[in-house]
Amino acid sequence: MTNKIKHIAVLTSGGDSPGMNAAIRAVSRACAFHEIKCTGVYRGYQGLIEGDFKELGPRTVKNLINRGGTFLKSARSKAFMTREGRNQAFEHLKNNSIDALVVIGGDGTFKGAEVFGNEFQFPIVGVPGTIDNDIRGTDHTIGYDTALNTVVEAIDKIRDTANSHNRLFLVEVMGRNAGDIALNAGIGAGAEEILIPEENLGKERLLESLKRSRKSGKTSSIIVVAEGDQIGKNIFELADYIDTNLDSYEVKVTVLGHIQRGGSPSCYDRVLASRLGIGAVDALINQHKAVMVGIAHKKIVNVPFEQALAGSNDIDTDLLRVADITSI
Numbered sequence: 001m002t003n004k005i006k007h008i009a010v011l012t013s014g015g016d017s018p019g020m021n022a023a024i025r026a027v028s029r030a031c032a033f034h035e036i037k038c039t040g041v042y043r044g045y046q047g048l049i050e051g052d053f054k055e056l057g058p059r060t061v062k063n064l065i066n067r068g069g070t071f072l073k074s075a076r077s078k079a080f081m082t083r084e085g086r087n088q089a090f091e092h093l094k095n096n097s098i099d100a101l102v103v104i105g106g107d108g109t110f111k112g113a114e115v116f117g118n119e120f121q122f123p124i125v126g127v128p129g130t131i132d133n134d135i136r137g138t139d140h141t142i143g144y145d146t147a148l149n150t151v152v153e154a155i156d157k158i159r160d161t162a163n164s165h166n167r168l169f170l171v172e173v174m175g176r177n178a179g180d181i182a183l184n185a186g187i188g189a190g191a192e193e194i195l196i197p198e199e200n201l202g203k204e205r206l207l208e209s210l211k212r213s214r215k216s217g218k219t220s221s222i223i224v225v226a227e228g229d230q231i232g233k234n235i236f237e238l239a240d241y242i243d244t245n246l247d248s249y250e251v252k253v254t255v256l257g258h259i260q261r262g263g264s265p266s267c268y269d270r271v272l273a274s275r276l277g278i279g280a281v282d283a284l285i286n287q288h289k290a291v292m293v294g295i296a297h298k299k300i301v302n303v304p305f306e307q308a309l310a311g312s313n314d315i316d317t318d319l320l321r322v323a324d325i326t327s328i
Helices: 020-033 044-050 083-095 107-120 144-165 180-188 203-215 235-245 267-285 317-326
Strands: 007-012 037-041 053-056 100-105 124-128 167-173 193-195 221-226 250-255 291-296 299-304
Touching (some): 044 083, 083 107, 100 267, 144 267, 167 180, 203 221, 267 291, 267 299
Parallel strands (some): 007 100, 167 221
C-alpha cells in the first residue's frame, strides 16, 4: 500500500497519565523510522486552535520514556467544542501541511477527534491514555498500571498506621464511572471492603460486613472507595455514618487525589505506550482513520472511535468474587 502520509502531528489532551511521554516518544521515532515529518502540538486541542506547534525528531524526545506527565502539556478546550474553534484548528493543520493527527487521551479526547475527523474528513488515530482504564476495546490504557502501583503503595503505608491504632481507614481513589482502580488495588492491598460505582453495596450491608470483620478478630480495616461510588454523597458523609453506627473503630479518611496521576511510569506502561504509539503511526500509514489503537489479548488492535466510546468496559465479576473471598 502506498504511503500517502508525509507529516503527522501528535497531541495529548484531558487528564495526564504516566506513560504519555513514552507514547509521544514512540510516535516521533516511528515517524523518523518511516521518514515522516512529526510535529508536536502543545496544550492539546487548544494548542491546535492557536497553532502552538513544534517539530519533533528522534533526539527531541530523548530522556522522556521515564518521565511522568506530558511534556507537550494538556488542556481542556471549550473553544474546540465550537465549529469556529475547529475551523481554526483545521486551518493551522492545512497551513503546516499536516496530513494526519495522533491524539493521546481518554473518552473526551476521542469524542473531539471523532467530531473533528468527520467534519473535515481528516485522518485521526487515538491512543488511550487515562489512569481510569475506562475505554472500551482495549484491555489496558496507558497510565493505569502505574496508578495501581501508586495506590497499592499508599494503602500499604496507611495500613501500618491502621494496625498501630486499631483504626478503620476509608481510602478514596479515582474512578468516577469505573471501579477498575479501586477493585484491583483493593485486592492487591488486602482491603476488607471495596466500593465501586458498578456495585452498590449499601450502607447496611457495609456495616454488617465490618461487624463480621470485628468478630473474626480484625482490629483494623481498610475500605477502598472509588470516587464515583453511590453509597453516600461523598466519602466524608460515609465516614460519619460508619462512625455514628459502629463503635468498634476510630474512622479516618484519606483521599489520594492527583497523586495517582503522577510519577515515573511502570515498565508495563512504558512498553504499552511504545507499542501503541508505533501502532498509531502504522495505522495512519495503512490509511486507517477514526480509530483507537488498543491492545487485546496482547495484540495491537484498531477499534473504531464509535465502539471505543460506547461506554466503559464491564467490571470483571471474577475479581468481585476474589475480593469477597479474600476479605474474610
